[in-house]
Amino acid sequence: MRIVSMEPTPSPYSLKVNVDEVLEDGKSAEYKATDDLSNAPTYIQKLFEIEGIKGLFRVVDFITIERDHRTDWEEIIPKIIDTIGAEREVEDLFSQAVHTHQDDAYEGVRVLVQMIRNIPTQVKLQSGDIEKRFALPERMMEIAMKAATFSEDYLGEREWVEQSPRYGDIDEIGERIVEELSATYSDERLEQLLELAEKNRTEEKEIPRKKVTPDMLDLPNWRDRFALLAQMPEPTEADYELLDKALGDENSSVRRLATAYLGMIESKDTLPYLYKALKDRSVNVRRTAGDCLSDLGYKEAIPEMIKTLKDRSRIVRWRGAMFLYENGDESAIPALQEALEDPEFEVRMQAKMALARIESGEEARGSIWHQMERAVKED
Numbered sequence: 334m335r336i337v338s339m340e341p342t343p344s345p346y347s348l349k350v351n352v353d354e355v356l357e358d359g360k361s362a363e364y365k366a367t368d369d370l371s372n373a374p375t376y377i378q379k380l381f382e383i384e385g386i387k388g389l390f391r392v393v394d395f396i397t398i399e400r401d402h403r404t405d406w407e408e409i410i411p412k413i414i415d416t417i418g419a420e421r422e423v424e425d426l427f428s429q430a431v432h433t434h435q436d437d438a439y440e441g442v443r444v445l446v447q448m449i450r451n452i453p454t455q456v457k458l459q460s461g462d463i464e465k466r467f468a469l470p471e472r473m474m475e476i477a478m479k480a481a482t483f484s485e486d487y488l489g490e491r492e493w494v495e496q497s498p499r500y501g502d503i504d505e506i507g508e509r510i511v512e513e514l515s516a517t518y519s520d521e522r523l524e525q526l527l528e529l530a531e532k533n534r535t536e537e538k539e540i541p542r543k544k545v546t547p548d549m550l551d552l553p554n555w556r557d558r559f560a561l562l563a564q565m566p567e568p569t570e571a572d573y574e575l576l577d578k579a580l581g582d583e584n585s586s587v588r589r590l591a592t593a594y595l596g597m598i599e600s601k602d603t604l605p606y607l608y609k610a611l612k613d614r615s616v617n618v619r620r621t622a623g624d625c626l627s628d629l630g631y632k633e634a635i636p637e638m639i640k641t642l643k644d645r646s647r648i649v650r651w652r653g654a655m656f657l658y659e660n661g662d663e664s665a666i667p668a669l670q671e672a673l674e675d676p677e678f679e680v681r682m683q684a685k686m687a688l689a690r691i692e693s694g695e696e697a698r699g700s701i702w703h704q705m706e707r708a709v710k711e712d
Contacts, residue, residue: 470515589617624652635657654683655687
């Protein structure tokens, strides 16, 4: 088995490694460094001998490799190539790595909210080996405990719902998420959810959502403004004025939510608003805008995403290089060549991948989500 290419994934901590050996249809295997690997294939055992690899997912003709946040790809990738073997062009692609440093602002904090019948019970954040839990306000916990009494299998029914990653200090993120959830779940909404829970019905869509107009965002408290947006119907092009106003809100949580909503409107008319969000002062908003542009996949966004290669945040620069790998064309070559001098290895790696695809004439395949969607349609 040899490596034929490598591709980015939506996380800077995982990498898709394409190989020339195909598993039988329907077969897949997932491994963790903490597993008993005595019966695993030899190459899997050898990969886990590489310091920094914490997880592997093997399916069809690729392996997704997850790294520990404390170990750089530049240390891991050469050892992966030595272990499996690779085509010459793959070796050349990653042969120029130099030492880089870690930056807490780059590390995405994984966000999970525990739910019981659509009612949140607690928040869990994970950053590398650090895990922290945050309690929700007492009024929310009281409703959650009442809802739990209607369940015959409380432990089995609880679920952790993952949200988009956040960036920054884990304690500050935790406090902000608790504030956002407290604002989103008003007493009225909690009582409505409790009533559904008692009827053994968990479809939150049964709760009417209220139309939000731009003038309603003049409320002085950001929590009230956030709650209005969080409980509005699914956004459409008719909401551009509202969401544009929210993009100018003084609170970053409101601006980030507005950006995420814009990404749900599948129209090229959405692009100017997302370009505005790309220039936001908050890295979370700028990264969210990059994610939305990637999900939409419009090539018209290429010039704006080229500009993000100069962003002061490396997570935004990384996102820009990844977008150009997914959707970029020859117009991005000069900026990507310049990005090869970026001080951060992950950014340089994505820029090299994008350049290799574009210069080889390979057609852009879009984001991994677009690829999966096409694969489903083909099946």
